[in-house]
Amino acid sequence: MDTFLQVTAYGLLQGGLLALVAVGFSLVWGIxxxxxxxxxxxxxxxxxxxxxxxxxxxxxxxxxxxVSAAVLFCIGYVIQRYLINxxxxxxxxxxxxxxxxxxxxxxxxxxxxxxxxxxxxxxxxGSNSLKIGxxxxxxxxxxxxxxxxxxxxxxxxxxxxxxTGLSIMATGMDRGAARLMGIRARHVYAITFAISAALxxxxxxxxxxxxxxxxxxxxxxxxxxxxxxxxxxxxNLYGALVGGLLIGLxxxxxxxxxxxxxVNGIAFLVLIIVxxxxxxxxxxxxxxxxxxxx
Amino acid sequence: xxxxxxxxxxxxxxxxxxxxxxxVLAVIGALILKSHIPGGELRAVxxxxxxxxxxxxxxxxxxxxxxxxxxxxVFFGMxxxxxxxxxxxYHFSFWVAMPLSGLFAAVFAMxxxxxxxxxxxxxxxxxxxxxxxGMREVVINLPDLTGGGAGISVPIAGTFAKTxxxxxxxxxxLFLGLAIFSVGIGTLVSRNKFGYxxxxxxxxxxAAAAVGINTVRSKVMxxxxxxxxxxxxxASYVFQQVTIFPERxxxxxxxxxxxxxxxxxxxxxxxxxLLGALGLQFISExxxxxxxxGHTFILGLxxxxxxxxxxxxxxxxxxxxxRTKQYSxxxxxxxxxx
Amino acid sequence: xxxIPVLETRGLGRRFGSLDAVSDVSFSVPKGMILxxxxxxxxxxxxxxxxxxxxxxxxxxxxxxxxxxxxxxxxWDIARAGVARTFQIVKPFNGMTVRENIAVGxxxxxxxxxxxxxxxxxxxxxxHTVGLAGQGERRPNELSTADxxxxxFAKALASRPRLILLDEVMAGLRPTEIGPSLDLIRxxxxxxxxxxxxxxxxxxxxxxxxxxxxxxxxxxxxQGDPHEVLADPRVIEVYLGHRYAKRQKGNS
Numbered sequence: 052m053d054t055f056l057q058v059t060a061y062g063l064l065q066g067g068l069l070a071l072v073a074v075g076f077s078l079v080w081g082i083x084x085x086x087x088x089x090x091x092x093x094x095x096x097x098x099x100x101x102x103x104x105x106x107x108x109x110x111x112x113x114x115x116x117x118v119s120a121a122v123l124f125c126i127g128y129v130i131q132r133y134l135i136n137x138x139x140x141x142x143x144x145x146x147x148x149x150x151x152x153x154x155x156x157x158x159x160x161x162x163x164x165x166x167x168x169x170x171x172x173x174x175x176x177g178s179n180s181l182k183i184g185x186x187x188x189x190x191x192x193x194x195x196x197x198x199x200x201x202x203x204x205x206x207x208x209x210x211x212x213x214x215t216g217l218s219i220m221a222t223g224m225d226r227g228a229a230r231l232m233g234i235r236a237r238h239v240y241a242i243t244f245a246i247s248a249a250l251x252x253x254x255x256x257x258x259x260x261x262x263x264x265x266x267x268x269x270x271x272x273x274x275x276x277x278x279x280x281x282x283x284x285x286x287n288l289y290g291a292l293v294g295g296l297l298i299g300l301x302x303x304x305x306x307x308x309x310x311x312x313x314v315n316g317i318a319f320l321v322l323i324i325v326x327x328x329x330x331x332x333x334x335x336x337x338x339x340x341x342x343x344x345x
Numbered sequence: 346x347x348x349x350x351x352x353x354x355x356x357x358x359x360x361x362x363x364x365x366x367x368x369v370l371a372v373i374g375a376l377i378l379k380s381h382i383p384g385g386e387l388r389a390v391x392x393x394x395x396x397x398x399x400x401x402x403x404x405x406x407x408x409x410x411x412x413x414x415x416x417x418x419v420f421f422g423m424x425x426x427x428x429x430x431x432x433x434x435y436h437f438s439f440w441v442a443m444p445l446s447g448l449f450a451a452v453f454a455m456x457x458x459x460x461x462x463x464x465x466x467x468x469x470x471x472x473x474x475x476x477x478x479g480m481r482e483v484v485i486n487l488p489d490l491t492g493g494g495a496g497i498s499v500p501i502a503g504t505f506a507k508t509x510x511x512x513x514x515x516x517x518x519l520f521l522g523l524a525i526f527s528v529g530i531g532t533l534v535s536r537n538k539f540g541y542x543x544x545x546x547x548x549x550x551x552a553a554a555a556v557g558i559n560t561v562r563s564k565v566m567x568x569x570x571x572x573x574x575x576x577x578x579x580a581s582y583v584f585q586q587v588t589i590f591p592e593r594x595x596x597x598x599x600x601x602x603x604x605x606x607x608x609x610x611x612x613x614x615x616x617x618x619l620l621g622a623l624g625l626q627f628i629s630e631x632x633x634x635x636x637x638x639g640h641t642f643i644l645g646l647x648x649x650x651x652x653x654x655x656x657x658x659x660x661x662x663x664x665x666x667x668r669t670k671q672y673s674x675x676x677x678x679x680x681x682x683x
Numbered sequence: 684x685x686x687i688p689v690l691e692t693r694g695l696g697r698r699f700g701s702l703d704a705v706s707d708v709s710f711s712v713p714k715g716m717i718l719x720x721x722x723x724x725x726x727x728x729x730x731x732x733x734x735x736x737x738x739x740x741x742x743x744x745x746x747x748x749x750x751x752x753x754x755x756x757x758x759w760d761i762a763r764a765g766v767a768r769t770f771q772i773v774k775p776f777n778g779m780t781v782r783e784n785i786a787v788g789x790x791x792x793x794x795x796x797x798x799x800x801x802x803x804x805x806x807x808x809x810x811h812t813v814g815l816a817g818q819g820e821r822r823p824n825e826l827s828t829a830d831x832x833x834x835x836f837a838k839a840l841a842s843r844p845r846l847i848l849l850d851e852v853m854a855g856l857r858p859t860e861i862g863p864s865l866d867l868i869r870x871x872x873x874x875x876x877x878x879x880x881x882x883x884x885x886x887x888x889x890x891x892x893x894x895x896x897x898x899x900x901x902x903x904x905x906q907g908d909p910h911e912v913l914a915d916p917r918v919i920e921v922y923l924g925h926r927y928a929k930r931q932k933g934n935s
């Protein structure tokens with residue numbers, strides 16, 4: 052029983068982290084119908100920036116992540132405004148290819164600048180953990196988890212309560228109408244992508260405090276973001292949170308109770324099953340997609 | 346009024362023999378080339394042939410039918426592993442194993458295609474990617490059958506080997522053959538009823554169904570055909586490499602290369618994927634040789650530029666240009682711009 | 684009376700969540716008739732067509748085509764049974780030429796040719812019929828709105844249907860362009876084709892229909908002679924509102 056609780060707690064914590072990785076990805080996909088294959092590279096870049104901040108200025112990663120976020124916000128804005136906006140109305144594989152190209156450039160640049168060695172961010176409190184009953188909860192993981200929840204709620208508040216947020220939603224629903232209302236779609240798209248990149252940067256920083264990272268890991272995070280976003284479903288900002296927690300739990304349980312490396316395949320199994328039986332994700336909007344537009 | 350179509354069609358017929366002649370000359374050229382280049386370069390050219398075959402295969406489902414199979418490498422990997430297993434454990438001849446691998450991949454594609462091809466756009470892309478990643482894990486987790494993460498080796502000499510290793514020249518011919526086969530299939534599909542059905546599905550599935558096209562069957566068959574070709578290429582690749590690992594055989598980068606070649610060359614055409622494979626593989630080899638550390642950087646840059654400047658692919662761009670006398674890249678960018 | 688109707692529905696209905704888009708629609712169309720279907724926005728006209736052609740599966744009721752139960756059949760099976768349709772939001776195959784758009788339909792017609800060259804030649808005849816002669820080599824996105832509507836019509840004709848459902852083919856056409864469309868519909872009837880015309884343009888419906896069916900809120904309000912139906916106060920009410928109906932009554 053204790054093992055089960057420990058594994059479950061670990062799964063939830065891991066799930067929060069996955070949600071943080073995926074939330075920006077899901078936002079961009081839901082609003083602009085862009086699957087950003089360079090998302091994982093943004094995550095890793097965020098980790099590197101926070102690492103450098105700590106090593107140069109001794110900045111704590113929980114502060115350094117704001118630097119990561121700021122830098123990635125700017126990078127994200129430029130990428131969307133001057134690259135992705137140019138092909139945003141194209142077919143699926145056009146956007147996939149473009150973001151893959153961007154991904155290649157980022158990975159290669161990081162390999163050249165930071166080298167391909169494994170790194171991680173060490174903190175004085177990195178090995179501390181809380182003890183609730185028989186369950187150990189690492190402090191850093193708990194902080195990352197709380198941050199993920201906080202950011203998900205903050206994002207919802209931002210989108211629903213602020214002018215910029217509302218224009219993002221409006222543009223996502225009907226770009227033509229939004230433009231008629233005086234919303235500058237190009238700018239709004241760029242802002243949306245910038246927010247997504249900034250969130251990726253924060254997620255990267257969190258990850259760096261927990262595990263090692265290197266540029267080659269980018270692909271893994273993109274794939275994870277995919278799976279989580281699809282599971283949660285698009286069009287619902289809490290989708291990433293639901294999907295992330297689910298995958299975290301399933302993987303954690305599978306790691307404990309399945310033999311060998313089957314755990315790596317579990318996420319994809321869940322993904323395919325959900326896609327077949329609930330193509331709109333677990334909390335996605337089913338009605339609109341089910342309605343046949345003829 | 347009735348004579349115009351006759352004229353048009355006979356002109357089309359006139360056009361059809363030009364590509365045939367070019368194709369025959371190209372094959373003759375490739376055969377002459379074989380005896381004039383050293384072993385290392387034979388391998389490089391064989392890789393180009395391999396990617397011609399792979400891009401033609403992807404073009405059937407991705408280019409004609411418009412379903413972005415982002416997990417296409419799964420058929421490459423499963424075809425490859427099928428061949429490795431039957432050659433190693435059951436002592437099959439490669440020449441039997443290869444077509445069987447194609448069939449194996451095709452059947453698998455049709456089975457997963459039934460549920461997956463109902464998904465649209467990104468969802469299909471991701472589901473197929475999930476299948477590819479998942480199958481790699483399955484292969485890793487069945488070490489008794491597949492050798493697991495430690496890899497598997499195909500017997501290439503001695504008493505256990507039904508088929509002796511083909512050597513650089515032999516594989517050059519094998520991949521050339523596969524390239525010819527795939528271009529042939531592509532040409533056939535691009536001109537027949539099936540191919541036009543796929544194009545209609547690509548444009549609008551409801552409208553395609555309304556004119557009597559069984560969209561489910563067409564899509565599943567296209568996926569099967571595409572997987573058949575991919576599986577045979579995977580089988581040949583495995584025999585060429587001798588020892589293989591799941592990471593390499595299910596590498597998502599192979600899928601991305603196929604897609605890049607098709608999209609940059611011109612999807613939905615036969616000549617586009619061919620040129621795309623030729624050009625991109627050539628450039629990639631050149632960069633690898635001359636810019637060891639920066640070659641992916643430059644390749645990424647090329648992809649970005651190509652996708653933004655000619656999103657419809659080189660061949661479609663030229664065809665459209667010839668038809669409308671409009672070659673301006675600026676108007677071309679406007680096509681998909683926000 | 685003994686002749687089997689080309690199309691018959693019994694209690695046909697479709698529910699989306701808690702919304703009954705179409706419910707309990709029963710009617711039949713004899714061979715060679717032109718049936719006009721009218722109704723205000725949201726009356727379920729397009730859903731009704733989609734139910735007949737299999738693009739939407741019914742949640743209740745039955746569809747019979749030439750006496751054969753085709754309830755829940757796939758759209759392509761219904762197409763092969765001799766039923767063609769147009770879409771209200773036109774759906775041309777944009778990647779192909781206008782001629783190829785038609786030829787695809789000809790290739791997939793059960794008794795048609797399997798050879799593209801032949802299909803292309805036959806496509807020219809269809810294009811000529813709908814008034815698109817000479818536009819065959821253009822792309823659908825290069826055509827005018829009226830011509831795209833004609834192409835939509837031509838795509839439906841390509842499979843030589845015995846029943847054709849036209850979903851607002853005249854929407855957005857200028858009055859001078861409506862005339863030829865009506866002639867075409869009458870021409871179809873003369874050839875023995877049964878036509879169901881869903882329209883907003885009331886004048887067009889009256890001019891061409893043998894009978895008119897009125898849908899309101901997903902149900903059949905009435906069916907009968909065009910002039911009688913349009914004079915019926917219930918129809919005027921659903922169409923033009925309560926007040927207009929009253930005023931009409933006051934005037935007469």
